[in-house]
Amino acid sequence: MEKVINKLPSFNAYEIRSDFPIFSRKVNGKPLIYLDNAATSQKPRRVIDGLKSYYENNNSNIHRGVHTLSYESTVMYEDAHKKVAGFIGASDWKEIVFTRNATESLNLIAYSWGLHNLDKGDEVLISIMEHHSNIVPWQMLCQARGIVLKFIDVDEKGNLDLESFERLLTDKTRVVSIIHVSNVLGVVNPINYISKKTREQGAILIIDAAQSVPHINLNVKELDCDFLVASGHKMLGPTGIGFLYGKKALLESMEPFLFGGDMISTVTKEKSTWNELPWKYEAGTPNIAGGIGLGLAIDYLENIGLEQIEEHESELLDYTLNNLKQLPWLEIYTPLEGQRVGVVSFNVKGVHPHDVAGVMDEDGIAVRSGHHCTQPLMNRLNIEYALRASFYLYNTKEEIDQFLISLKRAYKIFKR
């Protein structure tokens, strides 16, 4: 008899789904098919239960207390910083500042570093595919400091145009602030190349990793960046918690962004001195439960392994694109090759994406339609809005089949 080797599949999206309570609900009578992960991810039981357990067993304010609960909360909250540091390869957990989200982290950099280090005529180089959160804070600095904001272009395929990057990177460039993974195109930008060139110019490098940290294994030392920002809610964590990684020397030299309790070392009637890192940047009572929840989300992701998640998403992406490109009535914006995460943006020609998304909602499918907080990119692509399906570890091919059926149904209804 032939010997059957029963190799257990190490990654199983169906098993993973059972860790996410939300998938037991229905939407409009249909099982929920959640394809809006680039906006926010769903939460595993471990995170939800962890929040509850924290409030039931440990809840206290951190730092200031001598009592047991305060000690426990402080340790748990600090540990969450350590988990983030480990997850992104920072050598010192004091380089991790907890914020509300990626947006707040980028604002922190613009205010704490930008306002004090940039002057009239200094150039900040971003790209046309940035999320508004990496555009608007710099526009504030254009007003406040007279800096010049420049945009790296995208090429015809939807990839970052490296020629444009090299042309715009000059000795006036003080900052390159770049999206790691586009929340619309799904492309992974070549940060290593960008960081090498940026170093040669002596500019600082900021990475908006809101769409990469949840999906690909990254290491801040290998990326060689000065700052990196992300949001907890896109990586299985709670809303209201995000982080900033900054090189220690930079964080130490910068001025705080928010002032008040917890961020000080001493306060007299005249002046104050700042607390050590990272507390110098975490004024007031922070989102303690949120930070702990983020730590639990990281435990969950590490347990599964980012490489496995990346591979799973890549399979889903290829499967989806191979199907979508058969449909001549679609316009697809996500490049058909190259390194990408599980994000597909497209339009049904001549049909408003809200109408398509409305039909899909009727089928229990959550996709996003709109400008995705990337109006300059929409403009560059000559569109006003797009549909976006974005995947994560719990999505399956069967869900994509349903998505395709629903998409065809929407087309039949609205085509003119």
Next chain:
Amino acid sequence: MNVDQMELVLDHYKNPRNSGTLSNADFSHEEGIPSCGDKIRIDIKVSDDKIVEAKFCGKGCAISQAAASILTEMIQGMDLNSIKDMDGQQFLETLGVNISPIRYKCALLALKVLKTGVFGDNSFEYEH
């Protein structure tokens, strides 16, 4: 959204009535919804306080565009004053679609444009 109930809307979306502009309009107004890019302009011609002609143009989702077509059809021959009394809830019922509250703005854009054009700012508020 319940597609089975969308016959009227789909008909007007695919075959818009009164599309275009009026060069001699007495009232002309355009507005949009920045978050989704929908835009509608309505032109009307009035005689003896009655609407004698109404046209619309715009772009956007099926709901917003069909609603404009349906509205311009409804108001032909109507007294200007009775437009004041048209309310959003009633108009939604006329459309006969079952849409999620998120899209009420799309469905009511045309009515807002009409009322604002005739009676000025703040004459129509989206209700929730």
